[in-house]
Amino acid sequence: MEARAHQFEDAQQQEEAATLGMWVFLATEVLLFGALLMAYAVYRSTYPAIFAEASRHLNVYLGTFNTAVLLCSSLAMAFAVNEAQRGRNRYVVGYLGVTLVLGVAFLAIKSYEYYTKYEEGLLPGTAFSWSGNEAMHASLFFLFYFILTGLHALHMVIGLGMLSIFLVGALRKQFSADRYTAINLGGLYWHFVDIVWVFLFPLLYLVDRTS
Numbered sequence: 001m002e003a004r005a006h007q008f009e010d011a012q013q014q015e016e017a018a019t020l021g022m023w024v025f026l027a028t029e030v031l032l033f034g035a036l037l038m039a040y041a042v043y044r045s046t047y048p049a050i051f052a053e054a055s056r057h058l059n060v061y062l063g064t065f066n067t068a069v070l071l072c073s074s075l076a077m078a079f080a081v082n083e084a085q086r087g088r089n090r091y092v093v094g095y096l097g098v099t100l101v102l103g104v105a106f107l108a109i110k111s112y113e114y115y116t117k118y119e120e121g122l123l124p125g126t127a128f129s130w131s132g133n134e135a136m137h138a139s140l141f142f143l144f145y146f147i148l149t150g151l152h153a154l155h156m157v158i159g160l161g162m163l164s165i166f167l168v169g170a171l172r173k174q175f176s177a178d179r180y181t182a183i184n185l186g187g188l189y190w191h192f193v194d195i196v197w198v199f200l201f202p203l204l205y206l207v208d209r210t211s
Contacts, residue, residue, distance in 0.1 A: 022185045026192050029155075033196055036151070040144045040203065048208070050134040054141035055207035057122060059113060063205040066109050067197065073102035074194040080166075081187040087176035092183070096167045099190070103160050110153055117142070145204055152200060155193050162186050 044051045080095035121129030124143040128135065166183050169175065175183060 018181055018185060022188055026188065029192065033148075033151070033199075036144075036148055037199065037203065040148065043140060043144070044203075044207065047134070047137045047140070050132075050137040051141045052208035053132065054138045055205065057117075057120065058145070058205050059116070060205050062109055062113055063201055066106050067201050069102050069106050069109070070194050070197050073099045073106070074191055076102065077163075077187050077190045081180070081184050084170070084175040084180040084183045085177060087180075089170045089173045089175055092170040092175055093167060096163055096170060100160060100163050100167065103156055103163070107153060107156060107160075110149065114146075117146075148200055148204065152193065152196055155196070159186075159190050159193055162189065 076095045076098040080092050080099060083089075083091040083095060117123060121127060122142050124139045124146065128139045128142070130138045132138070163186065166186055169182075
């Protein structure tokens with residue numbers, strides 16, 4: 001059974017409170033990313049041509065591959081939660097391991113993308129190098145790109161740390177049919193991170209890509 005804190009009447013009440021707390025936390029995260037995406041949408045509609053041109057400097061193939069990687073990691077996480085609910089810690093270890101590997105792969109690819117933008121002189125700031133017109137507005141696009149993807153990457157790093165703790169717990173056989181709340185909430189967080197990227201990818205990488 002889940003260890004019950006003294007302020008709760010029973011384990012079910014504690015689980016419901018923990019779940020509600022996670023949803024409230026995710027709601028605040030939605031507000032954070034929502035505000036940034038709204039600001040991005042405003043500037044994108046104000047400077048559509050230059051944002052489209054700047055977007056073409058992003059590697060859509062790497063972005064697409066990373067999207068597939070993250071979707072697969074979310075699927076593996078769902079399997080891990082399901083196995084934890086059944087108390088099959090051996091399978092939890094396997095699925096969490098897959099999720100961790102895919103998460104690290106995503107960050108490695110994203111780091112490579114950041115490096116290529118650095119090499120191309122597309123880091124916003126005094127060193128920003130733009131051969132076309134409206135360099136200031138192009139720099140604004142990349143400012144949004146680095147803020148949004150960087151914040152997303154930070155959430156992924158936190159998620160990977162959380163998954164590492166769950167992996168240790170699974171190795172110690174801490175999950176069972178009566179004790180899986182923590183990994184279930186961790187799954188909600190990981191899926192949220194995945195959903196955020198599903199919005200970021202088309203908005204950043206596919207801006208008028210066909211024009």
